[in-house]
Amino acid sequence: MNIPVLIVACIMAIAVVAHVFGGTRETARIAPDPSAQNLTRHWVQAMGAFQMLSVDLLAIALLLFGVALWDLGPAEDLVLKGLIALFCSWGIVWFVQVQWLKRTGAGILQLPHWVIWFICAGLLFFGL
Structure with missing residues (x-):
């Protein structure tokens, strides 16, 4: 078993x-007035992209569990x-953005996601 992974x-x-x-609830709170069609279209697009990222995060989590638990x-x-x-x-992208x-x-400092990503990269490096 690969503990860092x-x-x-x-x-x-x-x-x-x-x-x-949590993220879906927070993003739903910023829904524009339905009469603002352009804003509504962009918000719906952002919600869709947000959930697509959820699928990506899940796929990566499952891949990592596979690497951690089985010898590939x-x-x-x-x-x-x-x-x-x-x-x-x-x-890098999060920090720059x-x-x-x-x-x-x-x-x-209020949006420290970038720190988590670098910590994850470091842990994976130790898991090599």
Whole structure:
């Protein structure tokens, strides 16, 4: 059993639950007035993209549980290196996006998702 990978798998499982339940509730709260058709269309698109990400998070969590619990042979290193690159990319993109938008109350300390992604990448590196 690969403990660092199992930890990341558990973090991802928690992220799926938080994303589906908490994130959906929070995003639903910002629904525009239905008469604002352009805003409504963009909001529905954002909700759809948000749930597509939930599916991606679930797929990654399941893949990580597979790596953590079973020996995948030589493919395991390739999978882990790919996921390290993915988590690092998520961390960089999140950090840059938050810095670029520069909104009061929504800085890198209020939205610390990037830290989680870099921690996950580091744990996966130790799991190689």
